Amino acid sequence: MSADTAQQKELNDLVNLLDNQNSLIENLEKELQQLTTKDSNVELVNNLKAENDKLKTTIDELNSKLKNKPSGSVSATPAAVTNNQSGSSNGLTFEEKYHLISRNLQEIVGDERLKTILKERDLRIYWGTATTGKPHIAYFVPMSKISDFLKAGCEVTILLADLHAYLDNMKAPWDLLSKRTEYYSRVIKSALQSIGVPIDKLKFVKGSEYQLSKEYTLDVYRLSSLVSEHDAKKAGAEVVKQSNNPLLSGLLYPGLQALDEEYLKCDAQFGGVDQRKIFMFAEEYLPRLGYEKRIHLMNPMVPGLTGNKMSSSEEDSKIDLLDSAAQVKKKIKSAFCEEGNIENNGVLSFVKHVLIPLSKDGKVTLERPEKWGGNLIYNSYQDLETAFAQKLVHPGDLKDGVEKLLNKLLDPLRHDFESKDNLKLIEEAYPVVKDKKKK
DSSP: OOHHHHHHHHHHHHHHHHHHHHHHHHHHHHHHTTSOTTSHHHHHHHHHHHHHHHHHHHHHHHHHHHHTSOTTSOOSSOHHHHHHHOTTTTSOOHHHHHHHHHTTOSEEESHHHHHHHHHHSOOEEEEEEEOOSOOBGGGHHHHHHHHHHHHTTOEEEEEEEHHHHHHTTTSSOGGGHHHHHHHHHHHHHHHHHHTTOOGGGEEEEEGGGTTTSHHHHHHHHHHHTTOOHHHHHHHTTTTSOOOSSOOHHHHHHHHHHHHHHHHTTOSEEEEEGGGHHHHHHHHHHTGGGTOOOOEEEEEOOOBOTTSSBOOTTOGGGOOBTTOOHHHHHHHHHTSOOOTTOOTTOHHHHHIIIIIHHHSSSSOEEEOOOGGGTOOEEESSHHHHHHHHHTTOSOHHHHHHHHHHHHHHHHHHHHHHTTSHHHHHHHHHHSOOOOOOOOO
16 A cells, blocks of 8 residues: 555545544533533543544644645545535436435435435435344345445445344344344345345444443433333334333334434435334434434335235245245245235235346246246336236236246355354254143
8 A cells, every 4th residue: 555545544534533523522512511510521522622623633734745745646635525525426417316216115204305415425324124033035125225225326334223123022032132133144145145236335233232332322311201102102003013011122112213313324214114103203303302304215015925014023924035945935825916906915016126126127027838828028017017907917827937036036045044154043043942742
């Protein structure tokens, strides 16, 4: 590495450090309004301000040195700043970026803010998943959108929400939490790679890495002093397991998800439309803590095999990412797919939200034996849906074709998890509970 490149890297690192510390100072100063001058946070803020002044001086000195270099040398402007000032850092126009980000979404809350940011710089997005049951094929829906976000130049963070998994009625027992989080990390990365998503451009974060910090915990207490039981229960109604006598842990869940937007420093949170109530909860309560509203991007939910929502914790509704080819065939065969019915049809929805976006030409081919008329080729999803609604496509042909396409998609994941290490992880994360023999 040349001296100039080293100086440029040092400058970029200092700029990023300065931005992070400025954010911390702003948060602490808000707290100081309610604290006495003897509180230890006052000293912390003053120390951070002093450190920031030193950082600014160092940055100015490096900038001066770089500006005096002859033309053709490295730029005196930090790369991070250059990217922030450019609306097309990856060569795409604003319209192209907006199209990639917004296509196939069911709803965008904060669309004008989204457009404003895109005209100035790249968007920062986070998608979170609670590490509960084994991930299923509907995970390809957000993954295909993550692919779109990266193509649009977005900075994407994937949150492995381990504490959320425990808080939601202990769907992930405490003693299995770390193993399940590791399983989610490996299988999600494998699935992303199978559809050509460059995972080196993604940032993976575990919730427990920052949700147990002093600052985050203080914000949980601050938020709990503002939120009623009614609002907390309402916010989690579509996501958290409901009961007549809810646990306090489940009531905390929406608040933590709201705070994650601030602590992950995102512009937008992405999730299924089933998260909408939590998103609206965040829009209402984050400003009351002194934090800004975020943009919310929502993809439609893929119906499960029974016609309802596909859920990691409901075995009958889903196809796991590591199900065998025989298991996939059996489950697709038994899936709800009534002739001519395009409502709550998980087979059709998977074609629309996963297979079509991942197709290079936007077409879908349903393989069929020559004796039954040969393959069925549709130039778009709409063509397939119309044909199915008009009963020109038999449910059996649709199921057989989708089963073959799905197994091709899952083959790379199965191959990745044939290793002894991964097989051991599956056993440890999801141990088989044997029924006790009756005496």
